[in-house]
Amino acid sequence: MKGVTRCPALGEFGLIERYFRRPVRRAALGGGDDCALLRPRAGYELAVSSDMLVAGRHFFDDVDPFRLGHKALAVNLSDLAACGAQPLAFTLAIALPEAREAWLAPLADGIAALADATDCDWIGGDTTKGPLNLCVTVFGDIPLAEGCSQALLRSGARAGDTVYVSGTLGDARLALEALQGKRELPAQVLRWARDRLEMPPPRGLGRGIAWRCDCGHRSERRIGRRSGPHPGGIGVGAVIDVDAVAARVGIRTVFPEWVQPLLQWREWALSGGDDYELLFTAPPACAASVTQAAAVAQTPVFPIGRIEAEPGVRWVDSDGRAVLHHHDSYDHFA
Numbered sequence: 089m090k091g092v093t094r095c096p097a098l099g100e101f102g103l104i105e106r107y108f109r110r111p112v113r114r115a116a117l118g119g120g121d122d123c124a125l126l127r128p129r130a131g132y133e134l135a136v137s138s139d140m141l142v143a144g145r146h147f148f149d150d151v152d153p154f155r156l157g158h159k160a161l162a163v164n165l166s167d168l169a170a171c172g173a174q175p176l177a178f179t180l181a182i183a184l185p186e187a188r189e190a191w192l193a194p195l196a197d198g199i200a201a202l203a204d205a206t207d208c209d210w211i212g213g214d215t216t217k218g219p220l221n222l223c224v225t226v227f228g229d230i231p232l233a234e235g236c237s238q239a240l241l242r243s244g245a246r247a248g249d250t251v252y253v254s255g256t257l258g259d260a261r262l263a264l265e266a267l268q269g270k271r272e273l274p275a276q277v278l279r280w281a282r283d284r285l286e287m288p289p290p291r292g293l294g295r296g297i298a299w300r301c302d303c304g305h306r307s308e309r310r311i312g313r314r315s316g317p318h319p320g321g322i323g324v325g326a327v328i329d330v331d332a333v334a335a336r337v338g339i340r341t342v343f344p345e346w347v348q349p350l351l352q353w354r355e356w357a358l359s360g361g362d363d364y365e366l367l368f369t370a371p372p373a374c375a376a377s378v379t380q381a382a383a384v385a386q387t388p389v390f391p392i393g394r395i396e397a398e399p400g401v402r403w404v405d406s407d408g409r410a411v412l413h414h415h416d417s418y419d420h421f422a
């Protein structure tokens with residue numbers, strides 16, 4: 089942590105008052121009491137998700153505090169977007185080794201800036217001393233359609249659906265490796281990639297898709313496991329074009345002169361992690377609606393594959409030839 093001005097006079101409650109208490113616009117009651125109050129709109133479902141960021145595991149100790157604040161909320165908003173939920177409010181549970189003004193103020197600003205931009209009220213939380221750790225819980229809402237849920241679930245994929253991904257992939261991984269000293273990047277490439285790692289933009293697309301068609305989303309493996317004819321059943325599978333995925337590495341288009349082997353682009357894009365993009369499926373009949381929703385949300389989306397009845401993921405190159413790729417999502421305890 090940088091900065092020298094401690095704020096001992098503030099104490100826990102002073103600190104909360106000064107940095108973590110914000111006026112609310114959509115909640116019925118914000119921070120300050122034992123509970124905050126949300127008043128769900130009639131005809132809506134409430135969507136809830138938590139994500140924790142731990143120093144040394146999810147971010148470097150010397151990360152810019154404004155960016156850390158942004159990311160702590162952004163990764164949670166990404167889960168709401170993935171479900172097709174509109175952000176409503178969030179709480180922040182935070183453990184701080186010490187209360188330093190020069191660090192706390194920009195942290196709170198980073199959180200509040202994204203909260204304001206997405207119309208998401210900061211309604212409370214918890215603050216304790218301890219190893220640096222931020223846990224945000226977000227609340228969002230999803231309109232019911234004639235009493236039926238419109239949430240985009242991992243179980244929503246159907247054979248024949250097109251698989252889409254939003255935005256760019258793999259750049260965050262590139263930045264991570266550079267910051268870990270594992271690779272050297274030209275300065276402007278690092279700056280660009282680092283923005284992707286530290287400032288993932290909110291994707292408002294999930295809501296747009298949910299309104300227009302009935303479709304699922306998210307990681308191929310998970311879709312495969314969860315989607316199927318029977319609840320908890322065998323599941324569907326997917327064919328994924330690894331070259332279409334590799335083409336999504338942002339650096340490739342932003343800095344075309346920075347040439348890398350194809351295998352490297354594929355690896356970063358397929359297994360890099362920390363991208364906070366949306367992966368979803370929609371039937372081919374919805375293709376025009378997906379394009380329209382993407383345009384409205386100003387979020388580019390790209391087809392990368394197809395859902396099939398046969399379980400498992402089959403990786404192919406742009407010519408349709410089978411490609412060997414071992415895909416595993418990150419497991420903290422593996």
Ligand code: ADP
Binds near residue numbers: 182
């Ligand atoms: P408790 O004794 O139940 O832990 P606190 O005294 O910690 O409650 O919290 C007092 C008020 O300050 C509560 O309304 C709580 O929501 C709010 N608060 C505490 N920490 C945070 C935080 N990190 N962000 C926003 N509000 C917070």
Ligand code: MG
Binds near residue numbers: 214215
């Ligand atoms: Mg407390």
